[in-house]
């Protein structure tokens with residue numbers, strides 16, 4: 160497998176569970192999306208307050224998988240956290256309430272008269288109103304990948320290096336790479352997949368995101384707040400503040416413009432002193448149709464891809480990694496909604 164961000168971690172986990180042998184090659188790139196993300200699982204999103212795609216299936220699988228990995232690695236990375244959503248005018252409140260009456264949303268939306276914004280009332284400038292979502296969570300996906308990496312290294316299953324495509328030999332059955340023979344290579348390269356000579360034809364977009372890690376020692380916030388920006392509790396009085404979204408980037412470095420934007424939004428919101436400790440940036444592996452990318456290369460069945468986790472890797476990752484493992488090991492037919500076959504060999508056609 161190539162790449163050990165969230166996608167590579169999860170597919171390795173499920174393939175090992177299925178009794179397969181794996182070896183991972185990863186360059187430990189410091190600005191991988193998995194290392195920068197907040198890991199929010201948010202069941203109802205967007206301006207129209209719609210359920211995230213397939214969320215009813217994704218959340219139970221995410222909970223189960225992250226709990227399994229917590230046990231395996233002896234870490235705590237899955238934190239159930241309600242999401243408070245600031246509403247800014249009457250129209251937003253009406254739209255939110257209309258959704259809350261829809262039976263398909265009742266598992267997620269807290270009735271309006273039960274919403275209590277707790278310490279946010281005291282320590283932030285009030286919005287017009289608030290909605291609250293159950294079943295939200297924050298998953299420390301960066302910590303997960305870091306610990307899983309160490310576990311793989313200890314088991315002799317990870318090589319830290321950039322993958323050298325000139326060393327990849329396609330055999331009649333499988334592949335060979337620097338003395339390693341395998342039935343398939345699974346590419347989990349995140350935004351760097353654009354440079355993969357076999358899969359560069361897929362319609363990647365790539366969305367740059369930046370976030371600040373701040374210390375707000377007096378806040379004591381426990382829920383995720385979605386105001387103009389997200390405020391996400393981390394450990395020890397620290398908070399993830401983000402993020403920006405830019406499809407027209409020329410690099411993946413932290414920028415002064417985004418730092419200023421996030422700082423302004425936080426200054427407008429917060430009534431407490433804070434200190435910015437870190438500024439992070441990365442490219443999200445987004446795809447034009449906003450769906451994951453799974454499947455085998457149309458001409459080389461020994462080359463497989465798991466990508467396109469986009470802005471929602473924490474929720475999408477476990478369900479689709481399990482699915483790909485089932486496709487590879489049990490011959491389960493691939494779900495056409497995520498199959499790269501939906502783009503043909505030339506997506507411009």
Ligand SMILES: Cc1cc2nc3c(=O)[nH]c(=O)nc-3n(C[C@H](O)[C@H](O)[C@H](O)COP(=O)(O)OP(=O)(O)OC[C@H]3O[C@@H](n4cnc5c(N)ncnc54)[C@H](O)[C@@H]3O)c2cc1C
Pocket residue numbers: 161162163164165166167184185186187188191192193194195196197198199200300320321322347348349350351352367368369370401402403440441442443444465466467468469470471472473474
């Ligand atoms: C600012 C920001 C905020 C986000 N917030 C959230 C959030 O709240 N919730 C959520 O669900 N998602 C969030 N995301 C998205 C989430 O980070 C991604 O969906 C997910 O991490 C993608 O994981 P990945 O493994 O596909 O890619 P990556 O994390 O990029 O991992 C790919 C790995 O493969 C390595 N690699 C690639 N090519 C090669 C090669 N040729 N040789 C060796 N190694 C290689 C890379 O260096 C990297 O280590 C956010 C992203 C950003 C940037």
